[in-house]
Amino acid sequence: MRRLAAALLLTATPLIPAPIHAGEIWVTNEKDDTVSVIDTDTLEVIKTYPTGERPRGVTFSKDFRRLYICASDSDTVQVMDPDTGEILHDLPSGEDPEQFVLAPDDRHLYIANEDDAITTVVDTQSRQVVAQIDVGVEPEGMAISPDGKIAITTSETTNMAHWIDTATHKLFANTLVDSRPRHAEFTADGSQLWVSAEIGGTVTVFSVADQQELGKVHFAIAGVNDDLIQPVGFKFSPDGKRAFVALGPANHVAVVDTASYEVTNYILTGRRVWHMAWSPDQSQLFTTNGVSGDVTVIDVARETPVKSIKVGRFPWGAAMRP
């Protein structure tokens, strides 16, 4: 009996925790007008800096020397020195910038202006608006292809992904997705575009070559009402085999097999999980949980939550600095 119990115990033991490498996760706190900096080694908040009003989208320049912050209610994109927390200058952004994406040239920002139904292209060096492109109503999600040739804006009310030719700044395609698209990402090889739909409760996958729909990801969590399952931010794993999709008020991150579009696992997080960022070694994923005001750290190899770290009120965006 004792031997049996010991054998059962041995088979039941989970794996050894993954190694951790130091880096920082920068999280915008929508209601506090701050960014919190989390040390990926100690998993603690080490710094908090003030920002403009209602900071949401956040990203680093390629050399990690500048942090771009969408200060939505200040109607500007702020540029912060991450070493000092000092705001270096503001960039013209159009009204109510919510999300943006930095082009592979490390120079042009594509910004979704929610209230104006436009996408603004800003040159971060000359600090000038290069173009403003009319898109659907309430644009939000922004993505850019790895080769920098295609930019995507998703519009919440029009329920479309708008395909922008970055050379001409003209729309060349519009594809319907389910209700209230929130976030878009290209796969690393640039062959697919994934778009999440918050109210529709799905993620639609498109072929980039012909903008045709390849499939849809559906979600279902035991004990959670379907209307609470609202896919928002997502990230692909480094090997491209899995996608981690934040499900908003369902308080879970879904793990999706990118080949079959099937969900393989659900990971419990804090309340209203929104966006996420990888740790430098990509062994951990940090999710922002708006309502519970914390960031859940996920062990990617084991697909389990490790810790939830209190940050400011309503954490929204996240970006990594090694």
Add this chain to the structure above:
Amino acid sequence: MIWWLAFRAILHREALRFLGQRGRLVAALVRPLVWLLVFAAGFRAALGLSIIPPYQTYITYEIYITPGLCGMICLFNGMQSSLSLVYDREMGSMRLLLTAPLPRWWLLLAKVTAGAMISLLQCAAFLAIAAGVGIHMPWQGYIVAIPAILLAGLMLGALGLMLSSFIRQLENFAGVMNFVIFPMFFLSSALYPLWKMKEASPLLAQICAVNPFTHAVELIRFALYLQPNLAAAGWVLLALMVFGAAALWGYDPARGMQARKGS
């Protein structure tokens, strides 16, 4: 040497009794598993969200009640041992045991230790099945929990021993169920965290906070997550000493209940 011989004999007898009663093992496992797989599934959303030590992130209800169900195994097993002592008394085998030329405390300690070892085996089997359905703890936690489960088993065994010195007939065991097991289990942190209890009634939360079973559960819970809980360990040790002393008093032929009852 003879002390060790007696210790081994009592351990052996308990092991034989346990292995002889296959139904007891099944019952010991089915009870917490029903709680885990049926009750916890129904209450998944009802717990609410709050991170309390030793947890560092949000957990499902199944994960929350697993240490409590280990405590439940120790509790039922402790009571079952007391039932077996009442049975031994009725059958006359206790007279043989207690007339051994060894101090009574040693015999009773051997009896309680044997019971705690069986609790440990049952908990190991239960945790292995729980892991099989996806309820994992850190693997080191399973090892660190061994002394915690043993200590909880000893304390609840001593409680059973104390009660058995008061119970004269098997039929009275139903009373133990109603007045000891159920209140101890439900008025503890096994099924709901104390902050949740406090929301319902501060008085109930205070009762839970002094219930030694709460501390046994918390000791196991913290050990499973590799965190020390000295307060819980202290409470369990104190309860072990109090129940052990009361059991010794109860089994003392000169002074205890046995003398008064004329057995």
